[in-house]
Amino acid sequence: MADVDVDKQREATASIRGYLYQLDAALLEILNSDIDDQIVIEGIEDFDRYSAEEITYCQVKYYAGKDLTNSVLRDPLYKLFQHFLGLDENARKNRKYSLYGFYADIKISTDPLTVERFKEIMEVGEYIPDAAGVKRLHKKSLLDDAVAADEVIEAFCQVFRIQLSSEFFEHRSSVIATVKRVQGISLLEAEGFHYPRAFDFIASMATKADHNDRTTTRRALQEHLKGTQAVHRRWLLREKDASEYGKYMRQLYFAPNNSAGVVRTFIIDVSTMKDSATICDQLREIARKWSSAKSKTTPNNERYAPFVVLRHSSADLISQVKNELFDTGTDFVDGFPYNGSAFRAEHLNAAQTKERQIALRFADNTDQLLQAVEIIGRKLCHFYDFFFESPLVLEVPGAKSRMVSIPVDDIATIKKII
Template identity: 25%
Template sequence: MTDRSAIDTIVGYFYQFDKTILDILNSDNKQTIVVEGIEDIDLISPDETIAVQCKYYEKSEYNHSVIKKPIMLMLKHYAGLLKSGSPVIKYHLYGHYKAGQEKLSLPLSSDYLKTNFLTYTKNESIVKDGKKATKKVTHKLYEELGLSDEDLSDFINLLTIDINAPSFENQLTEIFNKLCEHFSCDKFEAENFYYNSGLKVIKDLSTKQDIANRSITKPSFLSEINTKQLLFNSWFVHYKGKAKYYREVKRNYFNTGLNTNPYERFFLFEVKPIDSLQNIKEIIRIIQNRWSKLSLLEKNSFCPYVYIHNLSEIKLQQVKQELFEEGMTLKDGYDFLGAKLNVNSLIQRATNQNGIKIKFINSLLDLDSILNHIIAPKEIYQFFLSNNFYDNESCKHIKIQIEETLDLKNII
């Protein structure tokens, strides 16, 4: 599959997932939404069930053949319900097409439905003059299912066809607007916190084997996505572009300038066993260079705190030693060999005179102690690989999932 066709496939999946999210946001609290049920999306209420099939053909014109198979499958399902005496359900075809919508005549008539959607030809093997051959045979699905014209009329009343569904971008905008309204947030938060979390929820549901585990309600969905952490959704980032995604994160959280507030900033980042000490030191230097002010003219000087998750004590000592030997003055709150953590020693203000450029935090327990002692405004920026490793909501705490440790270079 080429990169372009891969992107098109991903957009198609996103469009379906976005429609699912939109239907959840538009549902009432008594409805249950099933992902990949009878159709792509099932909307189940106490008094009715609606099965929704969703298609996205941004580059293709509408033709009857595009929705012919889905309609036939829906009719088969309808016939099965009639045969078993089960309550019938409603069906909804929802799709976006480049053009050609005028080809479909609505509302459907029974004859129009039969001719354009329920009649098909199929090559079948026959024996003629003792030899095998193939012959095109015409099939009429409604006859094969034993459905009368009255049955077809009832089916038409249960079927809604929308081939003028909004574009990918317009549907997404509608989702963002609803999320902004519900969570009282801006567009960046709606997209990168709540929508991104929503995508993960729907994607996880779609992979469940048992249909009983693929359902969700609006209250539970909103509860699950109500988390302020940036998830690295590989589908979303691949579609949007990794560089663009990180630029947006940087623009919203890590723009520095002459008027950067002198807050106590804590940078917590996770490393992999394969990450070299050189790369870890490079990240620390970037944090130090961008998030410290130690000039003689600076009244409110400051420098950042750093905690490195999943780095062994030996490697952490190596990092400190090498940075110190390279001329970086640092503090870690341990003033002599065998000493206990001295919080006051660590939180002393960095100045041009003492030259403290970076403050290391050795453990999450130490981090708790330090945060409890600091009265000044403070901010935590946590970068995790799989799962966030620290929770503290006593101050601004931004949680950002990354793919690789070195991705920090493009964010901070």
């Protein structure tokens, strides 16, 4: 390979890396914010966070080849102070300012600022020739042209902080780890699928001219990421054989043996199915694995039975499935306690006991399911969406609910997964 000539003075690597670092920092802020806090990319500062209590302005710096000194801190600190100084007294009360970044070395204290320390940082030394031509050091301050009382400087110091972060690749790893935690996924999924899609979401937003188009929330980001898991699993389904795929999914989502305290819902796409016997075979396996119906030792107050929904099913197919389950001795409840009854969510939540061995809770559609789940309290809820073509779009209730979309090419694959 031929040598490539590079002008080191014009090489843009540091600038590009600094901008990527800034986008990673903004993504980390979104992931760690409350669900509806607004984050503005390239707002007043590199990113601004608007919460119910306060507004935070953040500058991001990535100086892998530069130490943090007074002179390096001076300009960004002064810019943040100028913004604070321009606000009226009431507006200053809920403002915060942050300098976030990485430096080759830290040569100064990063403790909270005092008025004296702030003034020291603002001082600039300049060598000016005297009448005899001898250069002498003269000190001036960036504050010389600003009308800033000590109490205003003190108020600013109280709301300013320096956040020292890690070098580029370590910082990116921490962002990916946060994606993993917030999305409740594996590291492989976070690194290979969710993080690239999230970064693209932020990078595309940063190019918009209108600040409204550069404003987002954690809720919006998570909506954007909803389809990512399904795409990943569709790829896995294609690349792996059924047994290997089933084992992988089982390890991810169905390894725990103890289901007590967890409400599980199995939503099964039956759009290509006409055979009720095959469907019942899967439902009986779900009941065997994820219901305590046949347990002789589980106390009544700790018993559990999963909800099931047949998605894209006709009323006739649902009726056939219910009849076959009943005829083969699988005890289940639906939301209809008697012939002609209106749907009753409380009946779908009838208690399983040693005497009443309810194995399944059968909802005819997702509307019935959501009504039933809403009245169960604060339990952790897992929704498993087994689909053929497209994942289910469902607004799951509560912060403790979790939706997992799993593609299958054959309904029999479900037994291999669960």
